[in-house]
Amino acid sequence: MDLFYAPLDEIKKVRKEISDPFLRAETLADIFRINTLYMIKLAGSGHIGTSFSAMDIAAWLWLEEMENPNARDSKDSDIYFSSKGHDIPGLYSILIGLEKIPFDFLHKLRRLNGLPGHPDISIPFIAANTGSLGMGISKARGMALARRLKGEKGRIYVLTGDGELQEGQIWESLHPAANGKFSEITAIVDHNKLQSDNWVKDVSDLGNIEDKFRSFGWEVERCDGHSLREFVKSLREIKEAGIKNQKPQVLIADTIKGKGVSFMEPHNFKGGGYKYHAGAPSDSDYSAAFSELSAALNKKLESFGMSALKFEKVPLPVKSAPKKPENPISAFGEELVRISEDRKDIVVLDADLAADGGILGFKKKFPERFKECGIAEQDMVSVASGLALEGMLPIIHSYSCFMPTRANEQFYNNASEKKKIIYIGTLSGLLPATPGHSHQSVRDISAVGSCPELIMVEPSSEKEARLAIRWAVEQNVASTYIRFSSVSLDLPYTLPENYDFKKGQGVLLKEGKDAAIVAYGQVMLKEAILAAEILSAKGISLAVVNLPWLNVLDREWLKDLADFKIIFTLDDHYIKGGQGEFLAAEISRTFDKPPKIFSFGVEDIPVCGWNDEVLKYHGLDSKSLAEKIEKIIL
C-alpha cells in the first residue's frame, strides 16, 4: 500500500500564502497531522491520539507565540517541551515543517540515527528528555532558575497530559514553583480525558483539576484547545495575570484525543479499549484517516482560493512477522487466573497498563479483586504493602522501566516489612527499541535486585512463565519480581520436558564443550542459540544455559559450570548491576580455579530503532555475539 506526506515545498507555500495567523496555524496543523500520520504508519508505532490532540496548541506556539523557540544559541529564547513526551511525533512534524529538523527525518521516526520514540535533546530544538511522566514542571523550574541566575529572560511552556497529573511529582513540583513566583512558567494541560486506552475518570478520576492547581497557588484558566482564537485569548490573559500576580500559570485546554479523524475521536467511545493511543493504525484506518484529513485540508485551501496540496507517495515497506511467536505474558495471565480460583487472598493492582500486563483475564474474572491504580506507581507499591500487612497477596504490575524506579524506595520499604508481594514488570530489556530509552528497561535488576526478600526471575518462554508465577505464589515465602520481555518471538529452543523450576538453578538449552554462554529471557536466549549455531558451523561448540534467576544462585548447581574454561554472560540489561556481574562474582567466590568470564550486555544509554538494528548497534545480535566469541575462543 501507499503512504502520503506533504513535501516541504507545499508546506512552505502554505506558510507563505496564508497571511491570517489563525487560519495559517489551523491549516498547517492539518498538514502536520497528515505528516504525523505518515511518520507513525511508516514507523509502525507512535502515539497518534495525543499527537493530534496537542497539535493545534503546539503548532500555534511554534508558529506564532514563541520568541526564538528552543534556540540553544540564543539568550532569552522561549522554551517549549512536552512533559509527557508521547506527543513527540506531532512535534517532530512541526519542527520538520518549520525546517528546524532536516526534512529527510520525516522518514526516520523511531529508526536508528533517526527520531527517537520519546524526546531526546540529541535532536535539534528538543529542550529536555521526557517520556517518563511527571518531571516537566520540575525541569521547567530548573531552567527558569538558571535563566534568573544568568540574568536571561524567556518564557517556558510545558505541555502535560491529564493522566500524567496522577503522578505525585506533578503535585510535588507545584508549590515550589508558586512559592518561587515563577511567573515565567506556563503549563498547558492537554486535557483529552483519555489515558492510554481508557477514560481518565474511570482509571483514577482527577476531580476538579482547576481547584487543585488553584489550591497550589497557580493562576488557572480553561479553554478549548482546538479553537485557536479562544486558546490564544486565554493564553494571553493568563500570562498577563500570572505576571501581575507573580504566579506560574496553568491553562487547562480541553482537547479531543485523535482530533481531526472522526473515528479516532472518542465521541462514541464508552470506555475500555480506545484504539488510537499508541501503535500504528491499520492499513485501512490509515487510508481512511488520510482521506478524511486531506479532504478537510483541501476544502480549507479551496476556500482560501488555493489549489489542492500535492502529496508525495511512498510505498509502505513490508515487514516480516514471527510465524508462531511465544507470548510468555499471556501464558502468565492465564496461569494467574487458574491459580486465583483457589487463592482468594490474591489481589491484582495495575498502574494504567493492564492490557500490557496479561492481567485483563484476571480483571474480567475477579473484578472485585482487581484495582486499577492509575499512573501512580509509588502509591500502588505502598498500597501493596498495606494489603500484604493485612494478609492478602498483592500481585502488582507496571512496566519495568517505571515500577522499580519510580517507586524504588517503596520497594525497599516493602522488603523491610518482609511480607510477600509479587511484582510483575513488563516491557523489560532492550527491546522493543522503538519507544526509546525512557521505555527500555535495562536498569531494573540493579535498581531493586539488592533488596533482601526480593527474588527476581525472568521467564524465557510460555512454559517458564507459568512455572514462575506458580513458584512465586506457591513456593517462594519471600517476594518475587517476575521480569517479562514484551517482545513475542519465534523461539529456537524449548525447555526440557521434565524441567523443574528450582531456585537459583539454570538449565542447559544446548550442549557444548568449548565454552558456555549464560543468558535469560527470550530475547537474549534466542540470540545466544543463533550465535551458537553460527559458531557450530565454524567448528566451535558453545553451550547455551538458561538461567532465569537474576539475583539468586544455587552454588551447588553452579558447579555444573566448573568444566567450562570460558563462560560468557549475556544480559538484557546493563552489564553493570546485571545478572552477569552477579554470576561472575559468585563464580569467583565459589570456584577454586575460576574460569575466565566475559560479559556481554548493554553498556551505554540504549539507542532507539527497529529491534534488529538496535541489537546490532549494541553488539548483541547473534552475528556480533558469534564474532566476539570466536575472537575470544580462538
Next chain:
Amino acid sequence: MDLFYAPLDEIKKVRKEISDPFLRAETLADIFRINTLYMIKLAGSGHIGTSFSAMDIAAWLWLEEMENPNARDSKDSDIYFSSKGHDIPGLYSILIGLEKIPFDFLHKLRRLNGLPGHPDISIPFIAANTGSLGMGISKARGMALARRLKGEKGRIYVLTGDGELQEGQIWESLHPAANGKFSEITAIVDHNKLQSDNWVKDVSDLGNIEDKFRSFGWEVERCDGHSLREFVKSLREIKEAGIKNQKPQVLIADTIKGKGVSFMEPHNFKGGGYKYHAGAPSDSDYSAAFSELSAALNKKLESFGMSALKFEKVPLPVKSAPKKPENPISAFGEELVRISEDRKDIVVLDADLAADGGILGFKKKFPERFKECGIAEQDMVSVASGLALEGMLPIIHSYSCFMPTRANEQFYNNASEKKKIIYIGTLSGLLPATPGHSHQSVRDISAVGSCPELIMVEPSSEKEARLAIRWAVEQNVASTYIRFSSVSLDLPYTLPENYDFKKGQGVLLKEGKDAAIVAYGQVMLKEAILAAEILSAKGISLAVVNLPWLNVLDREWLKDLADFKIIFTLDDHYIKGGQGEFLAAEISRTFDKPPKIFSFGVEDIPVCGWNDEVLKYHGLDSKSLAEKIEKIIL
C-alpha cells in the same frame, strides 16, 4: 548524671485513679513525655520535638478512641500508625505505659534487640514500617482495601507530619483514596509547622493545606492538637461527616513542636536551627526539661488530690567519644565554598537536610545560588536537570537512603541527558545504626550505580573529600555521586602525601603479602586496618587497599592486585550490587588466572543499635573480620 522515668506501677495508678477520660489522657500524656525524654536521652538520639507535638493526639487515640488498637489477632480492630514515623519514641512510651510492650524496653530505645529508631512491625502493636516519608496514606488504603475484601471492619488512623506533605506521594495517594470512598481512613496532620530545624513556611511553604486536601476530595477540619476536648470534638465530627459523605478525612491538628517543655517550644524561634528536632538533649537541657515536665505533672496530680509521682532513677552511662575525629563532610563543604568563588555556574540544591550536608557555608556565602527544595527529592533531582540543561552545574544534596531511591527514575532521566550534575549523598552506609533501616543506606550503589554517565565515589577522609569534589567539578566531564558516611571517627590510616585521586584507581593504605582487603569510606577502612592489626599479631600479613571508586575501575591499576592469591572485598553496602561484586566481576574478566575472592558486607536488612553492636551483629567489626579472614587464609 541521673535520668528519671515513671515506673509501671505509678502509670497504672494514674490510669486507675483518674476517671475523667480527658484529664486521664492529659495526665498520662505528661507522664509519657517524661518517659520519652528518658528514652531519648538514654539512647543518645531520637526525635523529641515531634514525639511531644503528637503526644496528646496519640495518647487519646490509644487510651480512649480506638477499638482493640493494632491488635493483630483481632478482626475489626482499629489501626493507628504514623506515616512520618519520627515520633516513634513517643508512641513507644505510650505502648510501654499501656503494657503493650514489655516495660523493660523503655531502656532499649535504638539498641540491638530493642526498639528501632523508626517503626518496624517486628515490634508488637506497630502496624507498618515507616520513617521514609509520604507512604502512610497509600499503606492505609491498602489495609482498608484488604479489610473490605475480607469483610472486616475497623478504622485506620494515619498520622502525618506537615513537612511530610511536601512529598509527592502524599498527593498521589489522595485522590485514589477519595475516589474509592475510603471513609474508614482518618489522616491527622501533626501540624507543628517545623520540619527538621526550620519553619515549613521558610523551607517550602505549603500554603493553605485545608484547601489543598479539600480540592482532592477529602473531608477537612482543623483543630488545636493540644486541647483534647477540641480535638475529640473535631475528630468525631469529621468522622461522622466522612461516613455520611463517603470521604476519607483529614484533621489538621495545630500542634507545637517540643510541646510541654517551654524552651523546646519554638515560640521565640525565628528560623534556622531549631534545636530539638532530632538528637538527645544536652545534660542541662535534659535536667531542665525533666524538672519542668515533672513539676507540671505533679501540680496536676496535686489538683486531683493525688500524691506526687515516684520516679525511678538511673545513672546515665558514659560513652567514649572520638578524640580527633575526621569529618569529611565538613571538609567537602569548605572546599566547595573555595571552588565556588570562581565557578559562578555552581548552584547548590538541598532537600531539607542542609545542616547534615556540609553546605551551610555555601548557603551563607552564596545565598542567591543556594536553593532549599524541601522534602521533595523527585522535584529536586529534576530541577537539577533543568539547571544543567541551561548550562549551570547543580550540586544537590540529600541522604543516600532517600535521594537515589525516591528519585531513582529522575536520576536515570538526568543520565540520559548527559549533562553534568554532582549528587552529594550523606548518611551513607550501615552507620549510624541508631535510626534503623529506613535511614541506613546500604543499597544506593546498586540503586543508581548502573546509570551510565554517573560515577560514584566515597571519600575515606577529609583529604580525599576535598580531592573528590575538586575532581567532580574540575575533571569529570560526566556526573558524579559523592557518597559520604556521616560518622566521624578517629582514623588509623592516612593517605600518602603525594596521593593522586585518579579515576578507577585504588591506593594501598597498609602493605601485606598474604592477601589484600579492598574497601572504601572511613567506617569500613577503619575496621579493615584494625583487622589487619589483629591478624598481624597472629603472623598474617593483610594488605589494605582504599578504593574510593564504587562503579568504575581502571583495569591497568587492577593489575596491582594480580600478585595476591586471595582478595577480600568489604562493602559498607549490601554485598549484592556493591563495590565488591563489581570488583570481583572485573577481576574475573581481567585476570587470566583470577585470584580467589571473598566478599564481606551487609546481607540482611540492617539491624538497629549502637554502632559497635551493629557492626558486630553483621560480622563487619574488625574482630569478626579478622576471624573470618584467618579461617579462610589458614
